[in-house]
Amino acid sequence: MxxxxxxxxxxxxxxxxxxxxxxxxxxxxxxxxxxxxxxxxxxxxxxxxxxxxHNPIMLPSFLETAGAFVEGVTVDNLLGATLASLSVLLKGYVLAIGIAIVLVSVAVANSFARDVLTTLTAMFNPLPAIALLPIAMLWFGLGEKSLIFVLVHSVIWPFALAALSGFETVPETLRLVGRNYGLKGPAYVARILIPAALPAILSGLRIGWAFAWRTLIAAELVFGVTARQGGLGWFIFQNRNELYTDKVFAGLAAVILIGLLVDAAVFRAIEAATVRRWGTQR
Structure with a gap:
């Protein structure tokens, strides 16, 4: 036993x-x-x-940068600067996505509107958003409105191009299936076109987010004030002037960490719940 x-x-x-x-x-x-x-x-x-x-002014070590990051969050208002930048970023990003959705919706339904959108995209997509800063400052002054203007420009064209390409590449078989089921108008778009074009739409959202983030940091490096408070780019610029290179790298690390978190918590979560679950993307 x-x-x-x-x-x-x-x-x-x-x-x-x-x-x-x-x-x-x-x-x-x-x-x-x-x-x-x-x-x-x-x-x-x-x-x-x-x-x-062995030159911390030129290249601080990872441990020194980690210490500067902790100090920046607890003492030097790195967290406040990051939140100020994110607030403006989200306003510009959401506004640009909303405008682009309207433009793409009209372009999908009308061939002339499609030609107009493709022409505008070809014109403005290669134009760096930072090049519009002088015009933005003339029109809106020094502050949040100027930042939102350049953010909208940086997001709207790449997202519109990706979304329009996604809709145009929907297989004809899927379109015929939708018509055979009697789907028309919004129901046809919501049940057939959007699910089939979702990988391209998500790619456009990703590209637009990256462009907006880079544009915002570059703009803040130039004139820095975000809603009466220095943003993350301004934090980097100030510490560069004072030769606090470890804090400069801490600011850059904050930019990278936010990018990683948004990609993992937002875009990949959406992918897992939609296109990967549906089998339209590996």
Missing amino acids: SDLTQSWTGSARAADRATIGARVKAVANSPFARRLFVLALLALAWEIAARVQ
């Missing part, structure tokens, strides 16, 4: 070890673990390069 008990206990332990091993392997092979490993490698390479160069 004891032999059977020992045998059963040994089998249970082996099964437990196999289960634990499978879970560890699954976690190690997850996208989050792989990205974390890449970030750890980059941090290690950064630390080694900084120690080899």
